[in-house]
Amino acid sequence: MKRSEINQIMRAADAFFRSQNFHLPPFAYWSPDEWRKKGPEADEIVQHRLGWDITDFGRGRFCKCGLVIFTIRNGAVADLQAGRGKLYCEKILMLQHDQVCPMHFHWQKMEDIINRGGGDLHVQVYHSTPAEDVDDRPVTLRVDGVLRTVDAGTAIRLQPGESITILPGCYHKLWGWRHDVLMGEVSLVNDDDRDNRFLASVGRFATIEEDERPLFLLRDDYERFWGKD
Ligand SMILES: [Fe+2]
Numbered sequence: 498m499k500r501s502e503i504n505q506i507m508r509a510a511d512a513f514f515r516s517q518n519f520h521l522p523p524f525a526y527w528s529p530d531e532w533r534k535k536g537p538e539a540d541e542i543v544q545h546r547l548g549w550d551i552t553d554f555g556r557g558r559f560c561k562c563g564l565v566i567f568t569i570r571n572g573a574v575a576d577l578q579a580g581r582g583k584l585y586c587e588k589i590l591m592l593q594h595d596q597v598c599p600m601h602f603h604w605q606k607m608e609d610i611i612n613r614g615g616g617d618l619h620v621q622v623y624h625s626t627p628a629e630d631v632d633d634r635p636v637t638l639r640v641d642g643v644l645r646t647v648d649a650g651t652a653i654r655l656q657p658g659e660s661i662t663i664l665p666g667c668y669h670k671l672w673g674w675r676h677d678v679l680m681g682e683v684s685l686v687n688d689d690d691r692d693n694r695f696l697a698s699v700g701r702f703a704t705i706e707e708d709e710r711p712l713f714l715l716r717d718d719y720e721r722f723w724g725k726d
Contacts, residue, residue, distance in 0.1 A: 498551070498553055498557075498559065498703045498704070498705055498706070499705075499706045499708045500705055500706065500707050500708055500709050500710075500711060501708050501709045502559070503551050503703075503705065503711070503712075503715065504709065504711065504712040506551050506559065506565060507549060507551065507565075507712050507713055508712065510551075510565040510567075510591045511525075513591050513615075513677055513679065514567075514589065514591070514679065517613065517614040517615060517679045518614075519589060519613065519614070519679060521567060521569075521589070522569060524539070524542055524547070524548060525548065525549065525567065525713060526713060527713065527714070528713070529710065529711055529714060529718075529722050532714055532719065532722040532723055532725075533722055533723075533724070533725045533726040534726050535723055535724060536724055537724075539723065542719070543716075543719045543720070543723055544573070545568075545570075545571040545572065545573060546568060546571060546687075546689065546716045547568045547569065547570065547571060547716065548567065548568060548714065548715070548716040548719075549565075549566075549567055549713060549714065549715045549716060550565075550566040550567070550568065550689075550702075550715060550716050550717075551563070551564075551565050551566070551703065551715060552564055552566070552700075552702055552703045553703050554599055554695075554699040554700055554703075555699055555700025555702070555703065555704065556699060556700075559596075560593060560595075560596060561595070561596060561597065562596065562597050562598075562599060562699075563593075563596055563598075564590060564591075564592060564596070564598050565590060565591040565592075566588055566589075566590050567588060567589050567590070568586065568587075568588050568687065568716070569587045569588060569589060570583070570585070570586065570587045571583075571585075571586040571587075571686060571687050572584050572585060572586065572686040573686065574686055574688045574691075576686065577605075577685075577686055583686075584685060584686055585683070585684065585685065585686065586606075586682070586683070586684045586685065586686055586687040587681070587682065587683050587684075588681070588682040588684075588687070589613070589679070589680070589681055589682075590679075590680040590681070590682060591677060591678070591679065591680070592618065592671060592672065592673040592677065592678045592680050593673060593677050594616060594673045594674065594675050594676050594677055594678075595672065595673065595674075595675075596672065596673060597670065597671070597672045598670065598671040598672070599670060599695055599696070599697060599699050600621070600623075600631075600668050600669070600670040600695065600696040600697070601668065601669065601670075601693055601694055601695045601696065602625055602629075602663075602665070602666055602667055602668045602669065602694050603663075603665055603666075603692045603693060603694070604665055604666070604692055604694065605665055605685065605688070605692050606665065606684050606685045606686070606687060606688070606692050607662070607663065607664055607665055607684060607685050608662075608663050608682055608683070608684035608685070609660050609661070609662050609663075609681075609682070609683045609684065610655075610660060610661050610663060610669070610671070610680065610681075610682055611655075611659075611660035611680065611681035611682070611683065612655040612656060612657050612658065612659050612660065612678060612679075612680060612681075613657065613658075613679040613680065613681045614657045614678075614679040615657065615673070615676050615677050615678040615679045616673050616674050616675050616676025616677060616678050617654050617655065617656055617657075617673070617674040617675070617676075617678070618654070618655040618671065618672075618673060618674070618678045618680060619652040619653070619654055619655075619671065619672050619673075619674055620652065620653045620655060620661050620663075620669055620670070620671055621650060621651065621652040621653075621669065621670040621671075622636045622638065622647065622649075622650075622651060622653065622663070622667055622668065622669050623636065623649050623650055623667070623668040624636055624649065624666070624667060624668070625666050625667070625668055625694075629694055630696075631649070631650070631668055631696065632649060633649045634649060635647060635648055635649060636648075636649060636651070636667065638661060638662060638663070638664065638667065639661070639662045640653065640655075640659065640660070640661050640662075641659055641660055641661075654674070660681075668696060702717065
C-alpha cells in the first residue's frame with residue numbers, strides 16, 4: 498500500500514470514529530516529529546504494539562479485503578504464564594461496507610467481537626479440524642452471553658450493540674453490510690506475530706511504499722521514529 502493511501506484511510510477512519518462518538522487516546526495523533534522526542538515513557542505503546550494498524554492482508558485491494566485496527570490497550574504475552582498483569586486487549590476497528598476480514602482463527606486468543614455502531618456486522622463461523630481446515634460440525638457459541646448452535650459456515654448477523662464470543666480454534670470471517678461498521682474487540686492478550694491462522698494464505702501486514710510523509714505512525718513505524726531526535 499502507498500503511504501498516501503494509508504494517510505487517506507487514517508483520515509477517513511478518524512472521521513468515522515468521531516461520527517460514532519468514539520474517541521481515540523492522545524497517542525493516536527502524535528506526529529512523526531513528536532515521536533522522535535518521546536523517550537522511555539512511551540515504551541508500553543511500542544512494546545505492546547498499541548496504535549494504528551492498517552492492512553490489506555497483502556492482497557492490494559484494501560476496499561475489498563482489509564481492515565483499520567487501532568489497538569487501544571494490550572498486555573504482554575509473557576504475563577500469560579505468570580497469570581497476572583495486563584492479560585487483556587482492546588481494539589477499535591473500522592470495517593468498510595462490503596469489505597472483508599478473511600477467515601482465520603487464533604490458537605490462544607479468545608475474543609469478543611462487538612458491533613459498536615454503524616451498519617450490521619456479519620460473522621461467519623466454522624470449527625477447525627486438527628489439520629486446521631474448516632470443519633462441517635455445527636458450531637456452539639455465545640451471542641451476548643446466550644448459547645447458540647448454528648450450522649457450520651453460518652454468517653451470524655450482529656446489529657449495533659450485539660457481540661459474539663469467539664473461542665480459540667473457531668474460524669471466523671467478518672464483513673460489513675451496506676454501511677461501515679464500528680467494530681470493537683475485547684480479548685486475551687493479542688500476539689499478532691504468532692497467534693493468527695489464516696485459512697487462505699494472506700499476509701497479516703501490508704507492504705508500504707513511502708510516497709509521502711506519514712500523517713500518524715502505524716505501530717510498525719515506531720522503531721524508525723521513537724526517540725530518534
Ligand atoms: Fe480474530
